[in-house]
Amino acid sequence: MNGAEKIRVENLTKFFINGKTAVSALENVNLTVNDGEFLCVVGPSGCGKTTMLRILAGLEKPTSGRVHINAKAAGVPSTAVVFQGDSIFPWMRVVENVEYGLKLRGVPLKERRAVAMEHLKKMGLERFAYLYPYQLSGGMKQRVNVARAFACDPEILLMDEPFGALDEQNRLLLQQELLRIWEENCKTTVFITHSIDEALLLGDKILVMTAQPGKVKALLDVKIPRPRDIILIKSSPVFIELYKEIWDLLKEEVLKARNIK
Amino acid sequence: MNTTEERLSQNRASLGKEFWLKTFSFLSPLFLLFLWEALAALKLVDVRLFSSPSRIFKTLIPLVLSGELIYHTLISTMRIALGFLAGAIPGVALGLSMGLFPSVRALLMPLVAVTFPIPKLAIMPLILIVFGLGESSKIFTIAIGVFYLVLINTMAGVLNIDPIYIDVAKSFKASRIQFYTTVAFPGALPMIFAGLKLGMGTALLLIVAAELSAAKAGVGWMIWRAYDMFDIERMFCSLIVLAFLGFVFSYLLDFLEKIVIPWKKR
Known part of the structure; x- marks a missing residue:
């Protein structure tokens, strides 16, 4: 980890106009993510986590404030x-899905196919490369989804509850695979989840957000060394302590969110 | 306890059931034909109005052998095929652009909404005046019926693409052209095919009407000619041809769909 600033979010605010009322999704969010850092974002549902990620991805425009992404490499x-x-x-x-980003950038077929196959191999999917998605299980589809993002070799990975819809066993497997792949090259990552477990297993830092409108409630360091082993971590004292700390922070917000409705 | 032996016998039983169901499906039309023939023979139905399977068959054989039926079938097939293409190609093109560009949609939607409900048969006299009595009037009648169904389905297909796929394309920085070719068009294909199938049904309906007026050949013409001559057997032969054409065309479209949309779960 070299500590150079990769993402800087300054006074980010987002309103959605719904008829005559404005719904505030994010309010004055300030945040920096360093190069090679894995940031997990937790917060009660409807707190604007996804909105923040969509703004980072350039899919939504902020109402005010700004997002600065420090991109180095051209192309x-x-x-x-x-x-x-x-x-x-x-x-x-499957393989065409994985190479989609490369295809859009005009990478020649032979080259992009090789890259895609390599990523499928990492996910244990090379046997399924020429199948169509309807022939895959939910867990396999989500692996393809992850492989597609990794294959285009971005500077920053943005993940929006990628394992949320999976069953427990598949989720564990995929978290383990993600850890393994991520630890190879430590790409700057923003990972949204509602699971404290998941945030602690994967993240270097955890951002806790308040109930709607989303504000930064706390930013915690996860001082668990890497490479991590999912099963061993869960019983370590640091994990248990942090889990309790985050839950205390979140509990307040979840209760608040319930009272709003 | 379910022993292997029991399970095997259960399996045999269900296979046997399937066999009987298939046999029923095969026998039921034959039984109806037999019933029809029997009622005709017993003079319980009037053969002057309803004919009988044997009479129809006796008429059908020489019609086929002389090449007369095939000639008329080919003429109608030609008209259907040309009309179908003349309606489907602009239908897909315009449907895609209306789905993709809000400005085109705003411009054309009122026109489509107002003209679509007009029964296509109601404008046949107008088509005859404009296009004359030749082939083009029949082809145009079919084309216009196919056109609307394909257009509306194609547009709906584009508009109903799951927004998540649009987000994926945007997040990978797809250009407009890349978005059309990798998301909008393939995503709309299932609906386009639904439109083509509906259009084919309409084409068969319209060919009979189009050949009623100012035609000298075709299956529809045969039906109206048989009506003039009170030749019930010929009329039934033409109906058999229409049923056959409908079956062949829908089979062809299904086949084409399997090739073009291999990714659809069936």
């Missing part, structure tokens, strides 16, 4: 997103 995309839920294209074969 490499600054961000790639792993979306929540089923987002791989049903009309493309």
